[in-house]
Structures are given as C-alpha cells and as structure tokens.
Amino acid sequence: MDESSGMVGGERAGGCPPLETSLELDGDGSRIAQARHVAAAFLSKVKDPQGIPVVTAVVEVVQLIVSELVTNARKHAPGPARLRLRVMGAVLRVEIWDSNPVLPSAKAADPARIGQHGLEIVTALAQTLTIEQTVVGKRITADIPLGAAPAPSPL
Template structure:
C-alpha cells in the first residue's frame, strides 16, 4: 500500500507496434493501480487503456506508449503514438453496427469522465496522445 494515496505519480510504458503489447499494457496498468491502492478503478481503467492502446497499435506503424498519471484524485490514461493525425471521431454507441471495429473511442467517451487528444512535437518527433480521465469518486 502506498505511503500516501493522495501523492501524485506518473508512469510511462513504451511498447512496440505489436498486438501483444495491448495485453502487456492492460496487465501493467492493473499492477500499478493495485500497488497504489486504486483497484476499484482497475476494471474501467483497463477497458479504457485497452481501447486507447489498441487504436495506437492498430492504426499506426511505429512504437507507442501507455501513460498513466494520478493527481488530485483523477486518473489520467493516455496512449501516445507517432502519428500526428487526429483520431477518428467516435460514433455514438447506438449507431455502431460492427462489433469488431469502430467502437473504441465510443467506449472511451461513454466510460470516461473526460477524454480528448493533443498533437505533440518534441525534439523533431511528432505524434499525438489520446487520453481519458477517471475521477476516484
């Protein structure tokens, strides 16, 4: 159990462009949340991280990263990838007809308290982070 559950923390897991990385990310996230006493957020956080990382691995060619941050009672989960193009806008869940494709960001929008994306440019590297937040309440 952490010394002080209110202290902020942040982790970043760099992953290859490999579908197996989604499982590694999900299991790593559960371990992080368990170690910080936030297991109550694990099921929803795993679903969200799975959708974000799946999109990063499936729709880009380069490496990706899972970013997890806790601050002020809010868990932020982000997926970085090297493609600077914005993600496709989510379709409302009730309009999804293909159960295998196109539901990722719709689930994120439905389950997260807040979500978004931002382009990144640092030291000549480009890309984006698609993120979502869960409040501990």
C-alpha cells in the first residue's frame, strides 16, 4: 500500500495547487475499509485548514462511492488498483483505476435483484460518472460537489 497526500499539479482558485491523495490497492479485499477511512480523513484535511465547505452528508456519500468503486475493482480486476481523490474547486473527483479492461455497465433497476447495484449507486450519487479504457485496464471517475449533499437521482 502506498498512501500519499499533498498538493500536486494544476491550479485551484487563488493560485493554489489542487489537493489530492491516493491509495494503492493490492488483491486484498480488506482495503475497502481502509479506502473509506482515507476518504474521510482526506475530506477532514481539506475542510479544516483549507476552508473548503464539506458537509457531513457529503463525507458519507463519498465513503459510499469509494466503497462501491473499490469493491468492484477488487472483485473484477485480477491485479493492482489505485484510488485517487482530488479536490478541484468545489468538487471532489474520485478516480479508481484497475487492471481489467472490461468496461462495466449498470444493470436495469430491479428491486428483486440481490447485489450488483454498485454502479447504480455511484451513478445516482455522483454529479458525473465517466468510465474509460486506459492503456492497461480502465479508469472510473466520479465527481461529487463538496458544498452540499447530492440530491439522489431516480434509479
């Protein structure tokens, strides 16, 4: 596991670099709880000293999105994965990269289906969701506004 946080590349309002952190994930499914903790700790860091408005409901939504994305990466990708969290103005960008090139798709809503709702949940909670293939694997990116709890989308 490699966890880093700091200011890297680009510019935020006021000429400050964006804040980001990342977590390297191996094949061990126990990293899901750690990823949720990293997300909450990161949002606490940007909220307090940086003065970025982050409401409690947003922290909970981000933890759920991180949990779903990391769970899917660990479940469906044979190799390593990487979680990256980055503040971009008033938005938190959550990126998960994994080594499986197969792009996921949300299943049609079915309240009787047990499981396989992760991508539906992320789609409903994120402001935007992007899924793209990379040279090796894929990257899923979810943007979440920091100032207010996201309004749930109809599933």
